[in-house]
Each structure stands twice: as C-alpha cells, then as structure tokens.
Amino acid sequence: MTTDPQLIRDANFDVVSTAAPESSAPASPETPRHRRRPRPRRLMAAALAVTVLLCAVVGGIGWYFAGVAIEVDHSAEYPLTIEDVGNGTVTLSREPISERSGTWALVWENGRALLGPVVGGDDSHVVRKVSSMVEGTLEKDTPATVDHWVYDGDPKTALGLPFQDVTYPSKVGPMPAWLLPGTSSKGTWVIGIHGRNADKAETFRAMRAVHGLGLPMMSIAYRNDVGAPPSDDRKNHLGDTEWQDVVSAMGYARAHGATGVVLYGWSMGGAMVMTTLRKDPSFVRGVVLDSPVMDWSATLDKQGDARHLPRFMTGVAKHVLQWRIGIELSDFDQRPYAPHLRTPTLLFTTRDDATVANRPAFAFARTAPPGMVTHITTPGDHTEAWNIDPAAYERSLTAFLKKVG
Known part of the structure; x- marks a missing residue:
C-alpha cells in the first residue's frame, strides 16, 4: 500500500497600496481592504500537522511490513x-x-x-x-x-521410508519431530530444519539421500509450527529464539546415541543453523544450507523493493521490527563470521531467488577459508535447487555427507 503525501501550496497574497491618489479632489469614502497576514503559529501548526500525518503514514506502512515479516501464517494459497x-x-x-x-x-x-x-x-x-x-x-x-515440496503426509506415506514420531524437550514445551532410523543410532545424525512458516514436509526432498547413506535423520518442528508449542508472543523471531530449539534437538540426538550432527537448514532454517553454529560448533560435523537467509537486512531490502517501497520506508520497517521482537538485525549478517568458519559447509543457492537476498551467501562462500564451503548455484526460485535437478542435487549431498558423516 502506498500513500501520496498531500501537497501544500503557499497562499497568493494581494498587494494593496497605501499611497494617496494624486488629486486635489477629496477622496470618496471607501471601506479599506485588509488581508490578514498568516501568523507564524498557524504556519507552524499546519507544518506540524502535515509532519505528524506523514509520520503516521510512514510508521503505519513500516508497522505493516514488519508485521508481514514476523507473522505466523500456515494458510494455503492457490494462485x-x-x-x-x-x-x-x-x-x-x-x-x-x-x-x-x-x-x-x-x-x-x-x-x-x-x-x-x-x-x-x-x-x-x-x-x-x-x-x-x-x-x-x-x-x-x-x-x-x-x-516445490512435492510430497505430503509423513515419510512412510510420501516416500516409503520407515520413521518414528518422537518428541524432544524444548524451552517452550515438547516439540514433535520425525526420526528416520539409520543403520545405527551411534554416529552422525542429520537434523533437518525447515524455513519460516513452513513445516517438516519441506525436508522430504533430502530424506532419500540421507537414508541411502544409513544416517539417522531427525526432521524437527519448532516453536509456532502446526502441532508445536507457540512462542509467548506467537511471532516469528527470524531465528533469534528459534535456534534454541535446534540446540534442544541436538541434545535429543546426543542422548540417543549421536556422536555429532549435520545441521541442514532451508531458508530461515539456514539462519537458525548459522546462529547455532556460531554459538557452539563443538557437536556440529557439517552444515548444509539451502537458499539460506545469510543477512536479514538485505533480505528485507529485497522484499521491500519487490513491494515498491522506498528504501527509507523499508528502513523504518526494520526499526519497527527490531523493536517489536527485540532483535538486532546486524546480528544476522553472517558475512563477518565467514573467515572464522571451521565447519565444512555445503551451500545451495538459486539464481532466481525472489525471496531471499543471495549476495550475502555468495560473499560468505567467497570469504570463508579455502575449501571450507562447497557452493552450488542452480536455476530456480527459492529452495528449488533439488526440484530443478533432483539427481544432481542428491549426488552433491551424498558426496558431502560421506565426507563429514
């Protein structure tokens, strides 16, 4: 929604002469014409009113856009x-x-x-x-x-793969997850983390490759998912609090035999993975990122541009968002961390991603230590690298997991 600011024009004032006419005859009586000069207070009041109106409009747009970013919405659309x-x-x-x-x-x-x-x-x-x-x-x-998720249901009905419905404890309550058993529960587990307002079905596309290697895979729900406990404010926090559920899932895996994990995140799940990795990388053997959010600020700029918002309005929305959920967007720019990366990372990006800004991911891969990031770019839109060429995607994923698993 855009609002055209009202235009205010200066009034045109008539100039009235006070000089007497050059005539010896007496002037006929005439009612003097007076035009009241605008008072500074009135001009200031008008300017203040316009300023308040513009601030309300800009603030309203910022509040709305910020709300879109943090809204929990699991409704289906059929365009x-x-x-x-x-x-x-x-x-x-x-x-x-x-x-x-x-x-x-x-x-x-x-x-x-x-x-x-x-x-x-x-x-x-x-x-x-x-x-x-x-x-x-x-x-x-x-x-x-x-x-682009392709499949629905559960791993058995969708892919014919054995699984268990399990629950892992978290700070906000018991969280549901799918656990696909591996050849052994001892060793490296893969933990799949879906994106914002998605669900566990987003992780289906990786399951055959992981299962084929005999690795256990735990596909988790996290706070505000359907069937999962909500956060206190029932808002998405862009990974700022949700990453704690990843840590809880890692604790479940450790308690059930895992000696290490590969964290596998799609979209906002990638932001959660990176936050977890930065907080404590000790139990993480590898990371897979599929169309990850590597900088929320750049991604919000991209979304604002798509909605034809002027950049200053997007800036207002960012400030509103930070205030509403108590975060600092700069904490979610992963690029400064790249030179310190010590965990092997497989990164998928798509050239036509209309949802997430890709440049931060490219910069992250470029500035990480040599050989630490395997970066694969494909055609397609957001998280569609698998869909474009499932066989090629799974070959890359299998090779990576063999190396770190």
Missing part, C-alpha cells in the same frame, strides 16, 4: 487455475513456476498430483504431463498451486 484436463495432461496459466522444468507437484484443496514435463501450450497457457495422481481428482476451473 493458479486448472484451465483444462485430459489425455494425461493438465493445462495451467503460464507463469514462471508453471512452466519451469524439473520435479513438482500440483496441489489443490483436496488433491495432489506429480507433474511431468511441459508438452505444449501457448503464450498464456502451459500444458504439462501428469506423472501420477497422489490423491483427489483433477477438475477444470479448480484453484491450484505448484508445490
């Missing part, structure tokens, strides 16, 4: 429409996500299908193969979305 169905295909409106090659799911309110390659279309539509129906029925005119 696409199924335009047609038939002969094992589905027709969608042409959007960057609907035409992108790779592995995706099409999701609607009561159904899910796995999408195959693009096989046709025109300037406004794209036709894709339907690889398989997971649930529900494809019907014309149904609102839908393309889901």
Whole structure:
C-alpha cells in the first residue's frame, strides 16, 4: 500500500497600496481592504500537522511490513487455475513456476498430483504431463498451486521410508519431530530444519539421500509450527529464539546415541543453523544450507523493493521490527563470521531467488577459508535447487555427507 503525501501550496497574497491618489479632489469614502497576514503559529501548526500525518503514514506502512515479516501464517494459497484436463495432461496459466522444468507437484484443496514435463501450450497457457495422481481428482476451473515440496503426509506415506514420531524437550514445551532410523543410532545424525512458516514436509526432498547413506535423520518442528508449542508472543523471531530449539534437538540426538550432527537448514532454517553454529560448533560435523537467509537486512531490502517501497520506508520497517521482537538485525549478517568458519559447509543457492537476498551467501562462500564451503548455484526460485535437478542435487549431498558423516 502506498500513500501520496498531500501537497501544500503557499497562499497568493494581494498587494494593496497605501499611497494617496494624486488629486486635489477629496477622496470618496471607501471601506479599506485588509488581508490578514498568516501568523507564524498557524504556519507552524499546519507544518506540524502535515509532519505528524506523514509520520503516521510512514510508521503505519513500516508497522505493516514488519508485521508481514514476523507473522505466523500456515494458510494455503492457490494462485493458479486448472484451465483444462485430459489425455494425461493438465493445462495451467503460464507463469514462471508453471512452466519451469524439473520435479513438482500440483496441489489443490483436496488433491495432489506429480507433474511431468511441459508438452505444449501457448503464450498464456502451459500444458504439462501428469506423472501420477497422489490423491483427489483433477477438475477444470479448480484453484491450484505448484508445490516445490512435492510430497505430503509423513515419510512412510510420501516416500516409503520407515520413521518414528518422537518428541524432544524444548524451552517452550515438547516439540514433535520425525526420526528416520539409520543403520545405527551411534554416529552422525542429520537434523533437518525447515524455513519460516513452513513445516517438516519441506525436508522430504533430502530424506532419500540421507537414508541411502544409513544416517539417522531427525526432521524437527519448532516453536509456532502446526502441532508445536507457540512462542509467548506467537511471532516469528527470524531465528533469534528459534535456534534454541535446534540446540534442544541436538541434545535429543546426543542422548540417543549421536556422536555429532549435520545441521541442514532451508531458508530461515539456514539462519537458525548459522546462529547455532556460531554459538557452539563443538557437536556440529557439517552444515548444509539451502537458499539460506545469510543477512536479514538485505533480505528485507529485497522484499521491500519487490513491494515498491522506498528504501527509507523499508528502513523504518526494520526499526519497527527490531523493536517489536527485540532483535538486532546486524546480528544476522553472517558475512563477518565467514573467515572464522571451521565447519565444512555445503551451500545451495538459486539464481532466481525472489525471496531471499543471495549476495550475502555468495560473499560468505567467497570469504570463508579455502575449501571450507562447497557452493552450488542452480536455476530456480527459492529452495528449488533439488526440484530443478533432483539427481544432481542428491549426488552433491551424498558426496558431502560421506565426507563429514
């Protein structure tokens, strides 16, 4: 939302002469014309009112934008429409996500299908193969979305992998998690941490590769997730408090046989991983980051630009955000930490990431000690490196985990 500031124009004042006319005849009586001069107090009051109004508008926009960043929202959105169905295909409106090659799911309110390659279309539509129906029925005119998580349910129903529902203790209460057993509970565990307003299903795409190596994997929920205890204020804290749940999950893993962990974070989960690593790296054998937030300030700038906010308004929103949840955004710029990195790191970034600022991740990889960061960049949008080429992604992940696991 943008608000045009009111324009205030100076009044035009008439100039009245007080000189007597050059005539010997007496002037006829006339009511003198007077124009009241504006008083300084009135001008100051008007200026103050405008200033207060502008501050209210800017502050309101800042409050709203800050609220978007910290809002807990698990609602589903269906921005696409199924335009047609038939002969094992589905027709969608042409959007960057609907035409992108790779592995995706099409999701609607009561159904899910796995999408195959693009096989046709025109300037406004794209036709894709339907690889398989997971649930529900494809019907014309149904609102839908393309889901880069691909899978739904639990590890058994989605991938056929054995798992246990477990609970780990945290500072705000018992937290649910999925535990995929490995060849042995002794050794290195992988702990998967999803992104902001996501859930454990975001970690499905890594499970086959981890399971194939025989490593236990713990996919965790954290505060404010569906089915998890909320924070006191029921707000996202951008990782500032949520990282404590990662530490609690590490404690659970240690208590159940882990001799070390690989922390695996998507998006805000990556910010949580980096905070955990900076606080205490002793139990961390390796780190995997997928489209991580490496600098919240830069990411908020990117989001503000996408909403066409002037940078000064984004700056106001940052100050409001810091005040509302009691954080310092500068604490979440990971670049200064890069030269001190001593934990092997696998970093995935996508070239078309419209959600998270990528430049801080590139700078982090460039300034870390040589060989400490393996940086892989791919096409695709936010956290879509796996979707673009699952086999290549899993090869890179497997090679890394073999090295640190």
